[in-house]
Amino acid sequence: MSGIEGIGGAAFGRHLEGARDMMARNGISPDIAGKIPHAENGATPPAARADGIRGGRGPEAFAGLVGDFVRQVDSKGKAAEAERLKLLSGSGTSIHQTMIAMQESSVAFTMMIEVRNKLVEAYQELMRMQV
Amino acid sequence: MSLIAGVDITSEALTLQRLRMDVIAGNIANAHTTRDGAGGPYQRREVSFESYARRAEEPGSVNANLRGVRLGGIEVDATPGPDIYNPAHPDADDTGIVRMPNVNTPREMVDLINATRAYEANLAVFQNARQMALRALNIGR
Numbered sequence: 001m002s003g004i005e006g007i008g009g010a011a012f013g014r015h016l017e018g019a020r021d022m023m024a025r026n027g028i029s030p031d032i033a034g035k036i037p038h039a040e041n042g043a044t045p046p047a048a049r050a051d052g053i054r055g056g057r058g059p060e061a062f063a064g065l066v067g068d069f070v071r072q073v074d075s076k077g078k079a080a081e082a083e084r085l086k087l088l089s090g091s092g093t094s095i096h097q098t099m100i101a102m103q104e105s106s107v108a109f110t111m112m113i114e115v116r117n118k119l120v121e122a123y124q125e126l127m128r129m130q131v
Numbered sequence: 132m133s134l135i136a137g138v139d140i141t142s143e144a145l146t147l148q149r150l151r152m153d154v155i156a157g158n159i160a161n162a163h164t165t166r167d168g169a170g171g172p173y174q175r176r177e178v179s180f181e182s183y184a185r186r187a188e189e190p191g192s193v194n195a196n197l198r199g200v201r202l203g204g205i206e207v208d209a210t211p212g213p214d215i216y217n218p219a220h221p222d223a224d225d226t227g228i229v230r231m232p233n234v235n236t237p238r239e240m241v242d243l244i245n246a247t248r249a250y251e252a253n254l255a256v257f258q259n260a261r262q263m264a265l266r267a268l269n270i271g272r
Binding site: 096 | 133134135138141142145146149254257261264265268271272
């Protein structure tokens with residue numbers, strides 16, 4: 001598409017597409033993956049593109065996306081904590097299950113950091129644009 | 132859905148090796164037990180595993196070959212143990228013979244080492260799978 005906005009939107013969309021794929025392929029909730037704005041046809045201002053963005057409009061979709069992702073990672077962390085407590089209270093779990101749950105939670109957290117980095121990079125690229 | 136590959140399978144295998152260790156511990160602890168509650172000496176237990184298709188799909192599909200492991204059963208080994216002549220023993224019969232368990236301690240020790248190595252092998256699988264996931268997260272950094 002033509003125009004500065006078009007270029008910026010396409011770059012932004014590419015980053016978001018990457019982040020969406022990263023999460024969808026790892027099975028972190030395809031439904032929030034669907035909430036990432038899908039830059040199908042270049043870019044128009046978010047307000048005028050309610051049909052192009054699935055699940056929300058512009059900033060709300062973004063905040064919802066990040067919030068949902070954090071909640072998913074947090075649920076893995078809570079599962080790890082629950083396993084740990086089960087182990088310490090001696091009821092039915094074993095030490096390797098606890099350690100595996102902790103490692104899962106740690107990898108999910110690292111992945112969340114990487115997605116955050118990608119989104120911040122997208123934002124910075126957008127902001128770097130000369131007006 | 133897990134981020135680390137094969138974590139469900141590895142976790143099952145680790146649990147089973149621990150169970151095998153428990154069975155071996157029971158055998159070794161009862162190596163001289165002459166009263167088993169069933170009227171005779173302790174008979175050693177043997178554990179058996181079976182594989183199963185982790186994803187319940189039709190047998191022809193590729194996923195039928197993705198096999199996890201589960202407990203097949205813990206069976207009693209019925210071969211009789213040695214009979215010892217010891218009339219002073221509380222469980223000696225009229226002729227002074229005591230029936231001892233069929234636990235062969237060196238054999239149990241070898242099983243113990245096998246169970247330990249199998250446990251460590253599964254741990255190595257998990258470590259490597261985790262490393263794969265972490266390296267994947269470094270893409271593009």
